[in-house]
Structures are given as structure tokens and as C-alpha cells.
Amino acid sequence: MRIISADSGAALLNERFEATSIVAAVAVLVEPPYRLAKTCISEPIFSTVANSHELIVHELELCQALLKETRADVVHLDMSFGGLLLEELSPIQLSNISSRARGYVLKILPKLRKIAADVKRVYGVEVLAIGKDSVPVRIAELTAAASAVLYAAEKAVDEKRMVRLGMPSKCYARKVENGVMVHSLTPAEHDIAGFAADREAVLEKITFSELLNPVARGFRALEFTPNSARLL
Amino acid sequence: MRIISADSGAALLNERFEATSIVAAVAVLVEPPYRLAKTCISEPIFSTVANSHELIVHELELCQALLKETRADVVHLDMSFGGLLLEELSPIQLSNISSRARGYVLKILPKLRKIAADVKRVYGVEVLAIGKDSVPVRIAELTAAASAVLYAAEKAVDEKRMVRLGMPSKCYARKVENGVMVHSLTPAEHDIAGFAADREAVLEKITFSELLNPVARGFRALEFTPNSARLL
Amino acid sequence: MRIISADSGAALLNERFEATSIVAAVAVLVEPPYRLAKTCISEPIFSTVANSHELIVHELELCQALLKETRADVVHLDMSFGGLLLEELSPIQLSNISSRARGYVLKILPKLRKIAADVKRVYGVEVLAIGKDSVPVRIAELTAAASAVLYAAEKAVDEKRMVRLGMPSKCYARKVENGVMVHSLTPAEHDIAGFAADREAVLEKITFSELLNPVARGFRALEFTPNSARLL
Numbered sequence: 001m002r003i004i005s006a007d008s009g010a011a012l013l014n015e016r017f018e019a020t021s022i023v024a025a026v027a028v029l030v031e032p033p034y035r036l037a038k039t040c041i042s043e044p045i046f047s048t049v050a051n052s053h054e055l056i057v058h059e060l061e062l063c064q065a066l067l068k069e070t071r072a073d074v075v076h077l078d079m080s081f082g083g084l085l086l087e088e089l090s091p092i093q094l095s096n097i098s099s100r101a102r103g104y105v106l107k108i109l110p111k112l113r114k115i116a117a118d119v120k121r122v123y124g125v126e127v128l129a130i131g132k133d134s135v136p137v138r139i140a141e142l143t144a145a146a147s148a149v150l151y152a153a154e155k156a157v158d159e160k161r162m163v164r165l166g167m168p169s170k171c172y173a174r175k176v177e178n179g180v181m182v183h184s185l186t187p188a189e190h191d192i193a194g195f196a197a198d199r200e201a202v203l204e205k206i207t208f209s210e211l212l213n214p215v216a217r218g219f220r221a222l223e224f225t226p227n228s229a230r231l232l
Numbered sequence: 233m234r235i236i237s238a239d240s241g242a243a244l245l246n247e248r249f250e251a252t253s254i255v256a257a258v259a260v261l262v263e264p265p266y267r268l269a270k271t272c273i274s275e276p277i278f279s280t281v282a283n284s285h286e287l288i289v290h291e292l293e294l295c296q297a298l299l300k301e302t303r304a305d306v307v308h309l310d311m312s313f314g315g316l317l318l319e320e321l322s323p324i325q326l327s328n329i330s331s332r333a334r335g336y337v338l339k340i341l342p343k344l345r346k347i348a349a350d351v352k353r354v355y356g357v358e359v360l361a362i363g364k365d366s367v368p369v370r371i372a373e374l375t376a377a378a379s380a381v382l383y384a385a386e387k388a389v390d391e392k393r394m395v396r397l398g399m400p401s402k403c404y405a406r407k408v409e410n411g412v413m414v415h416s417l418t419p420a421e422h423d424i425a426g427f428a429a430d431r432e433a434v435l436e437k438i439t440f441s442e443l444l445n446p447v448a449r450g451f452r453a454l455e456f457t458p459n460s461a462r463l464l
Numbered sequence: 465m466r467i468i469s470a471d472s473g474a475a476l477l478n479e480r481f482e483a484t485s486i487v488a489a490v491a492v493l494v495e496p497p498y499r500l501a502k503t504c505i506s507e508p509i510f511s512t513v514a515n516s517h518e519l520i521v522h523e524l525e526l527c528q529a530l531l532k533e534t535r536a537d538v539v540h541l542d543m544s545f546g547g548l549l550l551e552e553l554s555p556i557q558l559s560n561i562s563s564r565a566r567g568y569v570l571k572i573l574p575k576l577r578k579i580a581a582d583v584k585r586v587y588g589v590e591v592l593a594i595g596k597d598s599v600p601v602r603i604a605e606l607t608a609a610a611s612a613v614l615y616a617a618e619k620a621v622d623e624k625r626m627v628r629l630g631m632p633s634k635c636y637a638r639k640v641e642n643g644v645m646v647h648s649l650t651p652a653e654h655d656i657a658g659f660a661a662d663r664e665a666v667l668e669k670i671t672f673s674e675l676l677n678p679v680a681r682g683f684r685a686l687e688f689t690p691n692s693a694r695l696l
Contacts, residue, residue, distance in 0.1 A: 001248075003446055016465075033443035076446075083447065135446045170652040185652040188402040188417040188450045211497035214467055214540075214599045215547065218652045233480075235678055265675035308678075315679065367678045420634040420649040420682045 003030050004066050004125075005076040005136035006059035008045065008052070010148030013166040013221055017213050022047045022055065023148035023165065027062035029070050030136040035191050037139055041066050042147040042196065053104040060115045060127065067123045075119060077112075078140070079105075080131030086116040089129055135192065138184065141168050142194030145182040149173050149222065150196050153206045156224035163224045170218050172210065175203055235262050236298050236357075237308040237368035238291035240277065240284070242380030245398040245453060249445050254279045254287060255380035255397065259294035261302050262368040267423050269371055273298050274379040274428065285336040292347045292359065299355045307351060309344075310372070311337075312363030318348040321361055367424065370416065373400050374426030377414040381405050381454065385434045388456040395456045402450050404442065407435055467494050468530050468589075469540040469600035470523035474612030475513065477630040477685055481677050486511045486519065487612035487629065491526035493534050494600040499655050501603055505530050506611040506660065517568040524579045524591065531587045539583060541576075542604070543569075544595030550580040553593055599656065602648065605632050606658030609646040613637050613686065614660050617670045620688035627688045634682050636674065639667055 006027040011019035025045050028037035041062055047055060056079060063075045081089060089109065094102045116127040131137060145168050156163040167173065170185040179197040184190070206224045213219040238259040243251035257277050260269035273294055279287060288311060295307045313321060321341065326334045348359040363369060377400050388395040399405065402417040411430040416422070438456045445451040470491040475483035489509050492501035505526055511519060520543060527539045545553060553573065558566045580591040595601060609632050620627040631637065634649040643661040648654070670688045677683040 001446060030446070033441070034446045035444065130447065133447060133449055135444045135449055138449060172652070185654070186450075187419055187651055188404070188452060189444075190417070192444065209497070212499065212599045212653075212656065214465060214494070214496075214498045215594065215597060217597055217599055217602060218650075220652060233678060262678070265673070266678045267676065362679065365679060365681055367676045367681055370681060418682075419651055420636070420684060421676075422649075424676065 001032070001074065002072045003034075003074055003076055003136040004028070004063050004072040005030065005078070005134060005140040006062045007078050007137060007140035007144050008047070008055040008059060009141050009144035009168050010152070011049065011166045012046075012152070013164045013213070017166070017215050017221065019049045019166055021049060022052055023151050024144045025055065025058055025062060026140055026144045026147055027059070027066040028136065028140045028143050029066060029072060030139050034135045034139070036193055036195060037143050039066070039070055040143050042143070044147075044151040046151075054108060057108050057111050057115070060112055063127075064115060064119055067119065067125065072123075072125055075125055075127040076130050076134040076136045077127055078131050078137045079129040080133070081129035083128050083130040083133060086112055086127040086129050087120070089113075138186075138189065139192060139194060142171055142182045142184060142192065143196065144168075144194070145171060146173070146180050146194040146196035149180045149182070150198055150202055152222070153202045153208070153224050154200070157202060157205045157226050160226055160228065165222045165224065166213060167220050167222065172220055173222060233264070233306065234304045235266075235306055235308055235368040236260070236295050236304040237262065237310070237366060237372045238294045239310050239369060239372035239376050240279070240287040240291060241373050241376035241400050242384070243281065243398045244278075244384070245396045245445070249398070249447050249453065251281045251398055253281060254284055255383050256376045257287065257290055257294060258372055258376045258379055259291070259298040260368065260372045260375050261298060261304060262371050266367045266371070268425055268427060269375050271298070271302055272375050274375070276379075276383040278383075286340060289340050289343050289347070292344055295359075296347060296351055299351065299357065304355075304357055307357055307359040308362050308366040308368045309359055310363050310369045311361040312365070313361035315360050315362040315365060318344055318359040318361050319352070321345075370418075370421065371424060371426060374403055374414045374416060374424065375428065376400075376426070377403060377405070378412050378426040378428035381412045381414070382428050382430055382434055384454070385438045385440070385456050386432075389434060389437045389458050392458055392460065397454045397456065398445060399452050399454065404452055405454060465496070465538065466536045467538055467540055467600040468492070468527050468536040469494065469542070469598060469604045470526045471542050471601060471604035471608050472509065472511070472516070472519040472523060473605050473608035473632050474616070475630045476510075476616070477628045477677070481630070481679050481685065483513045483630055485513060486516055487615050488608045489519065489522055489526060490604055490608045490611055491523070491530040492600065492604045492607050493530060493536060494603050498599045498603070500657055500659060501607050503530070503534055504607050506607070508611075508615040510615075518572060521572050521575050521579070524576055527591075528579060528583055531583065531589065536587075536589055539589055539591040540594045540598040540600045541591055542595050542601045543593040544597070545593035547592050547594040547597060550576055550591040550593050551584070553577075602650075602653065603656060603658060606635055606646045606648060606656065607660065608632075608658070609635060610637070610644050610658040610660035613644045613646070614662055614666055616686070617666045617672070617688050618664075621666060621669045621690050624690055624692065629686045629688065630677060631684050631686065636684055637686060
């Protein structure tokens with residue numbers, strides 16, 4: 001199966017290690033053996049955390065954009081409804097989630113269903129609300145985190161100050177020859193990762209160190225310091 | 233403690249990575265330090281997934297068969313009721329599980345209690361409904377998966393076609409000199425594994441590759457291709 | 465942030481691998497990158513498991529004692545109430561925990577709030593009921609386990625008999641040059657550990673072997689045998 005998926009991820013953290021804005025959104029194409037994205041679209045979003053429940057609409061738009069470029073068999077969306085088809089998702093199926101979450105979902109459901117219907121009509125592909133069960137969704141999350149590393153590094157260089165980035169759950173970033181890899185630390189996911197190419201060599205302009213988020217077990221953070229600032 | 237346990241495991245997967253039949257059942261004897269089976273009985277079952285809730289009766293029969301061959305202090309069954317004695321398990325204790333699961337358990341409980349009473353009378357050994365808390369149950373699951381690798385390989389050879397096997401949660405298979413090892417990838421279980429001896433050298437007749445189950449995070453799959461088919 | 469935290473941990477196990485008494489209590493000071501205690505206070509407690517819910521009061525007293533020696537920004541207590549300030553914790557906030565747990569908490573809450581008020585007044589530091597979300601609480605747990613290894617070894621030497629110690633969830637002990645390290649095996653915590661210095665060289669007087677707790681997946685145990693006993 002060729003699967004397209006999307007996610008938004010990695011967050012700027014304040015001095016109390018609380019997330020303030022979501023840094024990157026990506027759509028990925030994943031093929032067997034389902035370990036790394038084959039192709040991806042990525043963009044910096046720096047979207048306030050308060051609106052993060054609306055990001056899912058943009059994620060589906062990114063999937064649609066990727067479908068323009070490449071063929072796929074199915075789309076996996078980061079909404080955890082047991083793999084239901086998005087077009088079958090109705091208010092009734094939402095009865096067993098919290099009323100707050102239901103409010104969010106109901107607000108965006110019409111937009112999501114409209115895009116899903118377009119995707120079905122134009123490309124003949126179904127959109128599944130599979131979320132946490134999906135390996136491609138996890139690969140999208142790690143790929144978003146890899147892109148976010150570059151965007152956060154760029155921000156540190158541009159603003160000449162330290163930037164702190166909170167990574168997604170159970171993963172870590174590693175600088176590689178031509179970019180950054182974010183590897184999963186979840187059990188049985190040791191060979192799953194996300195990659196972002198550092199075309200502007202922004203990682204040469206900063207130093208980053210890793211630490212644990214002290215108030216969120218399982219989450220690691222990176223602190224980016226521009227090299228120019230270090231010399232001052 | 234010498235502990236006897238049993239489990240059924242690994243499943244054939246269709247092209248959508250859904251389980252269609254359970255491949256193997258085993259009973260194991262486990263001793264300190266509780267890392268690998270000391271002895272085991274194993275059999276191919278290829279039982280339809282729809283009936284998988286009835287497999288527990290057969291698992292207890294396999295424990296009984298193993299008790300004929302070797303002494304043990306206790307039997308651990310793969311039913312998660314906090315380590316209750318099977319003979320004390322009554323409909324009242326089932327009040328806090330789902331009505332569907334309760335229906336299944338009530339259907340098989342009389343048979344289970346009868347075998348447990350026999351086991352107690354003949355061997356003086358208690359049967360515990362301990363399930364997910366038990367390390368021997370996990371070792372039985374991994375041992376069943378190791379046997380299933382051989383049975384699935386055999387099936388691929390016999391039927392001259394690719395066979396896809398879904399492994400149990402958080403583990404991976406590795407070919408070793410005289411058989412196959414299935415190692416746990418669960419945290420703090422890095423030294424727990426299951427083994428099956430490849431007496432017929434069936435692994436010489438196939439090639440297998442590992443991939444991730446894209447619709448079930450934490451689950452890995454194996455694809456067996458008969459070597460003869462590859463040459464065609 | 466400089467964070468002070470405390471925990472009690474590791475338990476003596478009987479022949480059925482059930483915990484009988486909690487061995488050690490510690491308070492730790494943790495600084496970025498939040499991987500190991502910078503300073504700690506540790507004591508053997510050998511407290512019966514039945515009273516373990518009262519240990520939290522003593523843990524907070526240990527934090528207070530550590531604050532006399534060193535400065536910190538905040539105290540993390542091993543009570544899981546989402547990071548609420550202890551002084552804001554009221555019976556109303558306890559409405560969504562089990563009535564048994566609520567009973568325990570209500571019994572100790574007055575003492576906890578009194579100490580927390582003292583800590584605030586004297587050191588200007590808040591006490592958070594953050595529990596399982598806190599990395600410093602985990603480091604305290606691993607540090608308590610490292611101390612418990614030494615106390616249990618001492619007990620085996622003094623009483624000239626085998627002592628079995630149950631370790632906290634998902635960790636393992638390793639003898640190092642001048643003491644013992646307890647490393648986390650939780651995903652994404654591979655670089656978190658606790659340390660205890662073996663000043664009396666008690667580890668030279670015993671042999672210890674590791675095994676899995678067969679009735680509690682994820683928990684490992686150590687068996688300490690005095691070397692003198694082995695020569696007999």
C-alpha cells in the first residue's frame with residue numbers, strides 16, 4: 001500500500017517548558033516497509049497552541065496537495081476514531097468522546113468531509129480517521145519534528161537568541177550529513193524515523209543541546225543557540 | 233517457582249493487514265530467571281480469528297498435557313483477572329468487563345473450571361487467571377510466535393505463494409543457527425524471548441522480510457516467499 | 465530550573481514475589497539536562513507496604529531537609545494531580561479518584577499542606593502534586609532504588625541469608641566502580657538514572673543476580689546472597 005498521511009508537530013516551549021506554538025506541518029507518502037517518508041511536503045506554521053485542533057484541516061489540505069504530485073491508495077488522518085472512513089464519521093459516532101473534544105470535532109467536521117469528498121472524487125482515494133493506530137501518521141509526526149528542528153534553528157539565527165523546541169513524544173533528533181533525522185524511541189519503532197534536508201546549512205549556524213522536559217515524562221527538548229551569540 | 237503457561241499467537245494477515253487466522257498454540261514451562269521456555273509443546277492451529285476467544289480452553293488443555301511430562305508449581309492462563317484462581321472466578325467477578333467479553337467468558341468458563349479442577353486434583357497445581365501481568369504468559373506468546381514463523385514458512389513452501397504473518401505486539405523474529413528466536417521489544421523485556429527449533433530446515437526454503445504493520449502501531453509483520461517462486 | 469523531588473522505592477519480596485516492605489526514601493536535587501541527581505539525601509526505611517500511602521509525608525519532609533542545604537526553584541511531589549499546587553489541592557479536586565485513594569489523601573492532606581506552607585514561607589518555593597508527569601520524581605525513584613540495593617545487600621550480609629529486592633517499574637541495576645547505578649528502561653528515558661555511592665564496600669560482600677518478577681511484567685528483581693554463606 002502507498003499511504004499518504006499528515007501531521008503538525010514540535011512546539012516552541014517557554015521557560016516553564018509549556019508549549020506556546022506548533023512549528024511545522026507536513027504531508028508524507030509512505031511505502032512498505034513503512035519506516036521513512038518516500039516524499040514529503042513541509043512548511044513552517046508557528047501556529048498558536050490554542051488553535052491546534054484546527055490544524056487537522058490544514059493537514060488534510062496538505063495530503064490533497066501531495067496527491068496532486070503522487071499516487072496513493074489511502075489517506076491516514078491524525079484523528080483517532082479506529083480507522084473509520086471520514087465520510088462515515090457522524091455526530092453519533094462522537095458520543096463517546098469528551099464534550100469539549102466533540103465540540104472541536106463538530107466545528108471542523110464539515111470542512112474535513114468536504115475535502116475528503118473532493119479527494120475521493122478526484123483521486124478515488126478514501127480518508128481514514130485512524131490516528132494513533134497508524135504508522136504513517138507517526139512517520140508524519142517525526143518528519144514534522146525534523147522540519148521543525150530546521151525552522152527553530154532558523155528562528156534562533158534570525159532572532160539572535162536561544163530558542164527551545166519541545167519534540168513529539170518519545171523521539172530524539174540527530175544531525176546527519178545533509179540534514180536532521182528524528183528517530184522514534186517508542187517500543188518496536190526503533191527503525192521508524194523522519195528526515196528533513198538542511199539545504200540552507202542552517203545547522204552550521206547554531207549549536208543545539210538536548211535535555212529532558214522535566215514536567216512531561218517521555219518528551220525531550222532541544223535548545224538552539226546561534227553560534228554568533230556564543231562568540232559574543 | 234516452576235510455572236507452566238500457554239498462549240496462541242501470530243496471525244495470517246490479508247492484503248489490508250487484517251488478521252484472518254491464528255497460527256500456533258503452545259504451552260511452556262518457565263523457571264527462574266524467567267527469560268525463555270525450558271520445555272514446550274507446540275502445534276499449528278490455523279484457527280479463524282472469529283473463534284479466538286475459545287482458544288483459551290485449548291491452551292489450558294496444552295498446559296494439562298505439559299503437566300503430564302513435567303512438574304510445575306502453578307499454571308498461568310492468558311486471562312487478565314488480576315491473578316485470581318480460576319476456580320474462584322464467578323459471574324459476579326465479571327461484572328466490570330464489557331458485556332460482550334462477559335458473554336465470551338461465561339460461555340467457556342464451565343469447561344475451564346472443569347479442566348482446572350482436574351489439574352488441581354491430579355497434579356495439586358492451581359490455575360491463575362493472571363494474563364497480561366504474567367511473564368510466563370508473555371514467554372508463551374513469544375514461543376507461539378516463533379513456532380508460527382516455521383508453520384507460516386511451511387505454508388508458503390507448500391502453497392508456492394507469499395504468506396504474510398502478523399507478529400504479536402512489540403516483538404521481532406531473528407533467524408538463528410538451528411531455528412528462530414522471537415525477541416520482546418517491550419520496555420524492560422529485552423532479555424525475554426521465544427524459540428522454535430527448525431528441524432525440517434524449512435527456513436532454508438524461503439526468504440522472509442520484515443515490515444511494519446501500517447495500520448497497527450507496535451505490530452511488525454513478516455512476508456515469506458518460497459525460494460522456488462523467486463527463481464521463476 | 466533547579467527542582468527538588470523525593471520518592472520511596474524498591475521493596476523486599478517474599479517467595480511469591482509480593483512486596484512486603486519499602487526499603488529506601490530519598491530526596492534529590494535535579495538540574496538541566498535532568499538526567500541524574502546533583503545532590504541527594506537517602507535513608508533506609510524498611511516500611512511495611514500497608515502504610516506506603518503515608519510515606520509521601522516523609523518524602524516531603526526530606527525535600528524540606530534538602531532545601532536547608534541547597535537552593536531550588538520548585539518541589540515536585542510524587543502525587544499525580546496534573547501539577548496542581550499542593551496548597552490548592554482541596555477535597556473537591558479529589559472527586560474523580562477512587563474513594564479508597566481519596567480516603568488516603570484526605571488523611572495526609574493536612575500534614576502535607578502544613579509542610580508545603582512552611583516550605584513556601586521559609587524558602588519561597590512552591591510544592592507541585594505532579595507525580596507521574598515529572599522527570600525529577602522518576603530520578604528520585606531510581607535514586608531510591610540505587611540506595612535500596614545497598615541497604616538490601618547490607619541486610620543480606622547482617623542476616624546471613626538471601627534477600628530478594630523488587631525494583632521499581634522498568635529499570636535495572638548495574639554495579640559501577642564506586643557504587644550502583646539504576647538505569648531507566650522506560651522508552652525515551654535511556655539516559656535517566658539513579659546512583660548510590662557504596663562507601664562501605666558492601667557490594668564486595670555479596671553476590672547478586674537479576675531475574676524477572678514472573679507475576680509483574682515490567683518489574684525486575686535482584687537476589688542478594690552473602691559471599692560468606694556461599695562458601696559454607
